[in-house]
Amino acid sequence: MTWQPFYSGTGGAPRERVELAPPPPWRVFPRPSLHERFVPPPGLVEAVNAALLLRRPLLLTGPAGSGKSTVIEQVAAELELGPVLRWHITSRSGLSEALYRYDALGRIHAQRLEGAGGGDDIAPFLRMGPLGTALLPSPRPRALLVDEIDKSDLDLPSDLLDVLERGEFEIPELARYGRDVVAVREWGGDARHEVTRGRVQCTEFPFIVMTSNGERDFPAAFLRRCIRFTMPMPTPETLLRVVAAHLGADAAGSEAAGELVGAFVERLAGGESLAVDQLLNAVHLLTGDGAPEGERRQAVVDLLLRELSRV
Structure with missing residues (x-):
């Protein structure tokens, strides 16, 4: 681009309105996917294909800005896996919120407003989390990004083991609910999926990319269930x-x-x-x-x- 300072530090208004230059491609909003511009480093293609064929999560380790999060966008676009589900990890992230969200207080409030003769529909107060949505039955694998898993508390990687190994989980609130089938909203939209007796069981294991900045070690039991690749x-x-x-x-x-x-x-x-x-x-x-x-x-x-x- 042509370098042109817009701010001069004088505090005076210009005679003519200043028009800013177009932004760089990676700072356009709404943000477009950059998967077409991503250049995979040597060895990454083999790691992705191994994870796809073995139905195992791909653990990508590398410094910030090395393109780890863009990998799943490129894979999802090439294989037509649909929109990427995103779970951004913080120190407070837990497995339950990634599987589903239940607004118990909202349901109690609605029951009070309805009164004794009102209904008790649990569906409006349930929503699948990003991992729960990825595990819903589907004809093709979904794509899930678990971003910065090394920011989690010490127990989360171990908590993930059973769910990732079995590809299923239970929603206790639905398991004891009066109706067998409840339509629950998916993560990232208003689409709904019917859950029977509170049980969610995937039919196609999702393509999961977990990113790490290399700031901590993970348990061996967790690592052996992943395909690991370090950005060179x-x-x-x-x-x-x-x-x-x-x-x-x-x-x-x-x-x-x-x-x-x-x-x-x-x-x-x-x-x-x-x-x-x-x-x-x-x-x-x-x-x-x-x-x-x-x-x-x-x-x-x-x-x-x-x-x-x-x-």
Whole structure:
């Protein structure tokens, strides 16, 4: 792009209205899927196919910004698995909320409003979670992203073992409900699926990608049930392919892009923590006509490629 400062720091209104430049492709909203621009590193294709054929979750480990979360979007698009279900893990995430959500207080409130002669429909107060939706019976596997599983508490990986091994779970509130069949809303939409006697049993095991930044260890029993792949250190050739996929061949072939990629790889080899999207930001701003030069260019480089472990 052409570097053009919009903010001058004077505080005065411009004579003419300032129109911002178009955003980079990865900052367009609503956010489009970037699966067509993702360049899988060597070995990842084999890992994905092994997970698909063995019906095992794929555990991807690598630094932030290495494209781990985009892998499942590319697989889902190529195999037509439908929209990707997403479960973003925090320290408070638990298995039960991933399987289903039950609004007990809402149901009690509705019962009080209805009175003694009112109905008692449990369906409006139940909703499948992302993992529960992935395990619903379906003619084709669903795609589920379990993002940043290393952020979970210590027990969650072990809690997942039985569900991932058996591909089924029970909703106790439905198991003891008066009707055998209840239509429950799926995660991420208003579609409903009939659950019989509170039992959910998958017919096609979902394609599950779990991502980790490598910040913790996992139990051996959990690891042996996964296909594991560590995102490799990117090479200059791989990074230039990524730049070309996002910004075009002209940007990737420029001298400025080559210099930025070379310096980026050297810093990674030196042990610094950097993300590929930082490199894309730098290439986007520092290539093309009107890009800043000299001290100004270096100031932008230092700003955009700041080491992630530094505050």
